[in-house]
């Protein structure tokens with residue numbers, strides 16, 4: 001049985017540097033968010049808790065699963081769109 005990291009390695013991702021398809025609306029809200037559940041629920045590890053208590057988002061490698069916009073149910077602090085055509089995740093190689 002392959003590990004998740006091995007499976008993810010089989011995907012490819014085309015970064016849209018000018019237009020991230022997911023953005024945190026208000027960083028202050030994330031800093032006050034009690035559970036910061038996005039940092040543990042994203043299967044691609046796009047959200048990370050920083051040492052100062054803030055949350056960083058890097059959409060490289062996003063699987064477009066939609067979990068983060070559902071899991072941020074209390075604050076609704078995630079602006080989520082599909083990537084533009086030609087960008088984003090490409091399933092799967094290997």
Ligand code: SF4
Nearest residue numbers: 030033036038072077
């Ligand atoms: S769950 Fe929402 S409000 Fe909380 S840290 Fe994540 S994106 Fe921010």
Ligand code: SF4
Nearest residue numbers: 042062063065066068
């Ligand atoms: S859509 Fe899924 S993979 Fe992409 S950032 Fe949100 S939780 Fe992570």
